[in-house]
Amino acid sequence: MxxxxxxxxxxxxxxxxxxxxxxxxxxxxxxxxxxxxxxxxxxxxxxxxxxxxxxxxxxxxxxxxxxxxxxxxxxxxxxxxxxxxxxxMSKIEDNSFSFCTKLKTLSFPESMTYIGDSCFTNCTQITDLSFGGSITHCGSSCFSNCDSLINLTFNNIDLSDNSLSGITSIENFVIKGRISKINSANMDPLKNYVKKIEINQAFPDEIFGKADDYEYANSGWSTVYNTNTDLFSNFIKLEFFQVNTNFYYADRIFNNCPLLTHFIIRGSFCHYIFCWDVSECRDRPYEGARSFQNTHIKYIEVNKFLTVLGSDLNWLNDAIYINISHFYIPDEFGSKGYSGRPPFIPLSQNVKEIYASSRFFYYIILPNDLPYLNILTINRIDYSDELGYTYRYDIIQNSNPLLFLNCSNARNLKEVRCANKSYEFDIGSYGFYNCYNLEVIDPNINISGEWIFYNCSKLREISVSGTLLPNAISNCENLKLIHFNNVSLEETSCISECPNLEILDFSKVSSFSTVPNSFLGLKNITVLHPLRLIGSNWMNEIENVSVILPKGLSNVNNNAFSNCHTLVNIDIQDVTTIEERAFYSCTSLKYIKHSNHIIQISDYAFWKCTSLLEFQFGDQIQTIGSCAFAYNIFHTITIPSSIQTISSQAFIYSSNLDTVIFMKSPSIIETQIFSSCNLLKNITFVSSDSDVEIAPSAFSDNPKLEYVRLPSTLKTLGDSSFMNCVALPTITIPDSVTTINNKVFTNCKTLTSIQLSNTLTTIGESVFMDCTSLPSIIIPNSVTSIGTTIFKNCISLTNIELSNNLATISVSAFMHCTSLPSITIPNSVTTIDNSAFIDCTSLRSIQLSNSLITIGSKCFYNCAALDQLTIPDSVEIIDTEAFSKCNSLSSIVLSSSLREIRSSAFFRCTNLNNVVIPNSVQTIGTNAFMNCENMKTFTFNNNIRVIETSLFENCYHLETITLPTSTTTIKNRAFYSCRDLETVIMSDGVTDIQEESFSQCTSLKNINLPKYLRQTKRNIFNNCQSLTNITFPENIDRITSFTLAYCSNLLEITISPNCQVLTDAFKGCINIKTIKVGGNAVFSTNCFDSSINRSINIYYKGVQDTTSNDHRNEVNRIYYKIFAGCGYKPDSYCDITVGKPTECSPVCPQCPDFPQCPPCIQNECPSCNCFFSAIKNGRHSTIIFLLARNR
Structure with a gap:
């Protein structure tokens, strides 16, 4: 440079x-x-x-x-x-950008005022030029040879005669502001190229002519200047002309514009543009008559005021739309030779639409196929224009309700209007039947009846007031909008088969009634302002409904849209309160458009809106009611800081919910608020400034929940608040928490880490039950109470530290903790409650509290690995099944203060081999040591009065038992199946031995029945196969059935006098050799059933008178009773000789050399003072009855 x-x-x-x-x-x-x-x-x-x-x-x-x-x-x-x-930029001087051939688009600022000559000459690629500001100088040939220039836009512009010379391509010429100079010279360069001219403002005295006098003059028309004749003539490509300002006439202004189709004037008025072709029109005949010569205008819009229409109207031949809001003909026009009013104006058959004032409509001749009609429903109209003149015209009224019924003139009808909006025009049944070109119907028309708009296939919008009958609006395939006023749908299918219907507008409804199935075949409908339709189910007849409520509406009332299953969208922009069940079970509702003004959402408001994708809570929301959003499909929910109350089950069953964020926690997180949200992963409480309580089941049953950040001011976790959150891996309980209620983390199967609050005092029932992955936990010393089943089924738990302030290990606290190897019970604990460690199959070591008093029922049930145990001297009670099924327990030292060992306390401790009962024990319950298969020795104290039922049942290896002298009763099955038991020593104090007490003791050899035993019970010695002899004490008066059944090695029985032996008492004792029977003993039939199969000796003692026949009778009685039911018995017997015994002789059966007795012989033995009878048994050996008397 x-x-x-x-x-x-x-x-x-x-x-x-x-x-x-x-x-x-x-x-x-x-x-x-x-x-x-x-x-x-x-x-x-x-x-x-x-x-x-x-x-x-x-x-x-x-x-x-x-x-x-x-x-x-x-x-x-x-x-x-x-x-x-x-x-x-404000000024660009001559040739500033000439030959800048790559410039394409330029935009200059509002400060722009000056454009020099040839500024953009030969900028061959420029397509768009835009100039802000007010251009006071636009030089000559500014845009010459800009071959690509299409759009040229100015704000305010002063064009010189040659400003646009040299233009070769422009299509759109736009003046956004004012154009101060425009004439044929500066417009000519555009005529071969421009398609659109748009001018927003203009100076009328310099552009389209000059009106000398705006006032009406008695002498005639206002004086005007025609300075722009042919201004736009021969614009051969011009299609669109719009001026948003006042417009004044100019002759031939659009002459020969063959493509011009749209002529729009939107200023205050359009004055004198179309003049009458008569010489009487003041001094300027034919002015304006050729304004549109050789054009084919289709769309004419004049906003305010048209002075007069000329008679040369060929330019209207192609018009399809004419919109002239006011038509003005001076009253004195008649004085010019037309008898008070101009002739009727014939319109071309090509006219498609006409919209004009009553005056214009009155003076035209309608085409045969009129497609548009402005219905005139008043007899006269008074009109004052802005110039101050008042005109009154008579109007012809036509109110025929069947005016358009299939008539030929209605086939192409496109619009129907009411000129007077205060008048209601009535159309009845078949009113517009088959008007298939009808597009617009005036909203002031009342319709009542059937088939009114049948097959109006081009109708897009209608207003309905009246009574609708079947097919009133039917087969209108392009109908998009229906406005309802006061309407009654009295039969089915009133509105049907309108496939493109989009909107039902109830904004003006004051009354509305329907019957079922009034709507048929409708879908994808938007309903506007349906406030008076609350509680109605008519919307369910429409598939896919959207609703827009009116602006300013503050409440959506109870059940407003309840069960509207087809509602898809709703707009509730200004609503602050949504009341109960407002959108209950709107199962298709997907989108709700609302502002941030909602304060309250009441109970069940959006219950089961199973298609609702999201709901953004604004920062004014305070209340969300119970079940308000149950069964939603939201992905993320953010609860704003403004929230005060969220009621129970507000978001339960949110099936797609992933994340919940509480910007500020309410004081209570209510029951099941986010329960059963199957995909919920994250819950975060950002802040809280007051005590917080999480109510029962608030976040339960969320199987995907992985992260929870609890509020820092949380005080209480309610029952089951995180129950069944099976994916939750870790949780930290804030130090503010004092209480964890029942089942809070039950079944959190993947929970591996939990940090408890240091201020925690209470942990409720089942809090960590089924947390199958939890390996360890520390219960802080602040905790004084833990609930039942707190760690039940924590199968991975291997380490736990308990609080030093616990008083009780609660029921089933560690039930099924199958991996727990050891436990130390703090010395503060006085009670280990029922089932506390049941099924802790890996538990080997237990250090019990020195303060422990009670070991509860099933406390250590099935702790199969526990091998030894010392019960502290403080323990007084071992409850039912406390150590049942501790299969490895081989040694136990009992408390010196122990008072009770309750039922099944050591049931099935199969390795327990030695037990010493302390002197403090008063009772041992039923089954207490049942199935202790390897127990060999058991030492009683001297306090046990009752040996309870099945106390030692199946203690297979128990060899000897010595019952304490205090024992009075041995209950059922007490020693049942003690297979190695050989000796039982009991004192004479035992008065009751109950059924099966020694049954199946197959090794029992020695037992001394107590002196004061009165009777035996069934099966007490059943199948005692090693028992060889038994002596029933003299006080026994009854030997019950099966007392000694199947004692297969029993040889000798001594039965006390006066004893009754019941049926089957000795059944199956196949080796009995000797029966010693006391006097007056009574034998029941079959008492030796299936027993005797060889020779036996029966000694009968106590015969008082040997000279009587009692001997014989007794022998007969014994014979029948003893041998009844036996497989083998004598065929006959000889009578016993009655007489005084003689001296014994060598033939006595008791003598060693006594020979086989011959049949039917009788001998006496003087040496022993006895007598006998020999009975021949032809099949078996002789059975000898020896009846000995007492000496």
């Missing part, structure tokens, strides 16, 4: 980028002919001097706010220039 003077600083930014800094007041500088420059920035430069960047190759130019003027030829031939940024 070669600056001409100082004050210019050039900074090389690298990569071809330069910054030019120019001090204020610096003279010209040049940077021309540079080919190594990519971009240029100017700082502080107010004017770019002429030729400064002449023929440079940079692509980008950026100026700061300082630059206001670009000098002539400043960017001349900058062939690579693409982008220019000039935020404060």
């Amino acid at each position: 070669n600056p001409k003077s100082s004050g210019v600083e050039i900074t090389d930014n690298g990569g071809g980028s330069f910054t030019v800094t120019v001090e204020s007041g610096t003279p010209d500088f040049t940077f021309r002919d540079r080919s190594d420059v990519v971009s240029v920035n100017t700082v502080g430069c107010t004017n770019l001097p002429s030729n400064c960047f002449y023929n440079c190759t940079f692509r980008e130019f950026t100026a700061d706010q300082s630059l206001t003027t670009i000098g002539s030829y400043a960017f001349y031939k900058c062939n690579n220039l693409e982008t220019i940024t000039t935020p404060s």
Whole structure:
């Protein structure tokens, strides 16, 4: 660069980028002919001097706010220039951008005022140029040879005659503000190219003519100047012309514009544009008559005021829409030769739509196929225009309700209007039947009946007031919107088969009634403002409904949309309260559009809205009611800090919910608030500023829950609050927590780590039950109470430290903790409750509390690994089944203070071999040592009065038992199946031995029945196979059935006098040799059933009178009783000789040399004073009865 003077600083930014800094007041500088420059920035430069960047190759130019003027030829031939940024530009001098062939789009700021000659000449790629501000000078040939220029936009512009000369391609010419000078000379360059001209504002006295006098003059028309004749004539490509300002006439202004289809004037009025073709029209005949000659206008819109229509109306032949809001014909027009009013105007058959005032409508002749009609329903109209003149016209009324019924003139009818909006026009049944081109119907028309709009296939919108009968609106395939006023749908299918119907508008409804199935075949409908339809189920007849409630509505009332199963969308923008069941079971509802103003959402408001994707709670929400969002499918829920109350089950069964964030916790997290959310993973409480309570089951049954951050001010965890959260791996209980209630973490199967609060005092029932992955836990010393089943089924638990302040290990506390190897019970514990360590199959070592008093029922049941145990001397009670099934327990030392060993306390301790009962024990319960298979010795104290039922049943290896002298009773099965028991020693104090007490003691050899035993019970010695003899004491008066059944080695029985031997008492005792029977003993039938199979001796003692026949009778009686039921018995017997005994002789059966007795002989033995009878048994050996008397 070669600056001409100082004050210019050039900074090389690298990569071809330069910054030019120019001090204020610096003279010209040049940077021309540079080919190594990519971009240029100017700082502080107010004017770019002429030729400064002449023929440079940079692509980008950026100026700061300082630059206001670009000098002539400043960017001349900058062939690579693409982008220019000039935020404060006001003046562009001649040829500034000439031959910048790569410029495409330029936009200049509001400060722009001056465009020099040929500014953009030969910018061949420019497509869009936009100039802000007010251009007071636009030089000649500014845009010449801009071959690609399509859009040219000005704000305010003063065009010179040659400003647009040389243009070759422009299509859209837009003036956003005012254009102060426009004439044929400066418009001519556009005529072969422009398609659209749009002018927002204009100066009427300089553009479209000049009105000398706006006042109405008695002498006739206002004076006007025609300065722009042919202004837009021969614009052969012009299609669209719009002026948003006042418009004044000019003759032939659009002459020969063959493509012009749209003519729109939206100013205050359009004055004198269409004049009558009569010489009487003041001094200017035919003015405006050729304004649209050789055009084919289809769309005419004049916003306010049309003065007069000329008679040369061929330009209307192609019009399909005419919208002229007011038609004005002066009253005195009749004085010009037309008898008070102009002739009727015949319209072309091509006219498709007409919208005009009553006056215009009155003076036209309708085409045969009129497609648009403005229904005139009043007899007269008074109209005052803005010029102050009042006109009154008579109108013809036509209110035939069947006016359009299948008539030929209605086949192409497109619109029907009511001119007077205060008048209601009635249409009855079949009113628009088969009007298949009808598109618009006036909302003031009342309709009642059937088939009213049948097959109106182009109708898009209607308003309905009246009574609808079947098919009133039917087969309207393009109908999109129905506005309801006061409507009654009295039969089925009133609105049917409208496949594209989108909106039902109830915003003006004051009464509405339906019957079932009034709507048929409708779907994807939006319902506006259905406030008076609350509680109705009619929307369920429509598939996929959307609802928009009115603005300003604060409440959605109870059951407003309850069970609207087809409701899909609803807009409740201003609502603050949603009352109970408002959207209950809207199973298709997906989207709710609302503001952040909702304060209260009541119970069941969105219950079972199973398609609702999300609901954003605003920062004003305070209350969410019970089950408000139950069964939703939200993915994330953020509860704002404003929340005060969330009621129970508010979000229960949220099947897709992943994350819940409480920005600030309410004081109570209610029951089951987020329970059973199958995909919920994260729960975070961001903050809390008051005590918080989590109510029962608040977050229970969430199988995917992985992360929980509890509020720092949490006091209580309610029952089951995280129950069945099977994926939760870790949890930290804040130090604020004092109570963990029942089942809080039950079945949290993957929980591996938990840190408890140091202020915790109470842990409820089953809190960690079924936490099958929990390996260890520390119960802080602040805890004074733990609930039942607290660690039940914690099968991975291997280490636990208990609080030193616990008083009780509760029921089933460690039930099924199958991996727990050891436990230390703190000395504070006085009670280990029932089943506390049941099924802890790995528990080997237990250190019990020195303060322990009671070991509860099943406390250590099935602790199969426990091998030895010392019960502290403080223990007084070992409860039922306390150590049952401790299969490895071989040694136990009992407490010296022990008072009770209750039922089954050591049941099935199969390795227990020695037990010593302390002197303190008063009772031992039933089954206490049952199935202790390896027990060999058992030592009683002297206090046990009752040997309880099954006390030693199945103690197979118990060999000897000595019962204490205090014992009075041996209960059922006490020693049942003690297979190695050989000797039982009992004192004479035993008075009751109950059923089966020694049954199946197959090794029992010696037993001394107590002296005072009165009777035996069934099966007491059943199957005692080693028992050889037994003597029943003299006090026994009854030997019960099966007393000694199947004692297969029993040889000798001594039966006391006067004893009754019952049936089967000795059944199956097959080896009996001797029976000694006391006097007066009574034998029941079959008492030796299946027993005798060889010779036996029966000694009968106690015969008082040997001279009587009693001997014989007794023998007979014994014979029948003893042998009844036996497999083998004598065939006959000889009578016993009655007489005084003689001296014994060598033939006595008791003598060793006594020979076999011959049949039917009788002998006497004088030596022993006895007598006998021999009975021949032909099949077996002789059975000898020896009846001996007492001596």
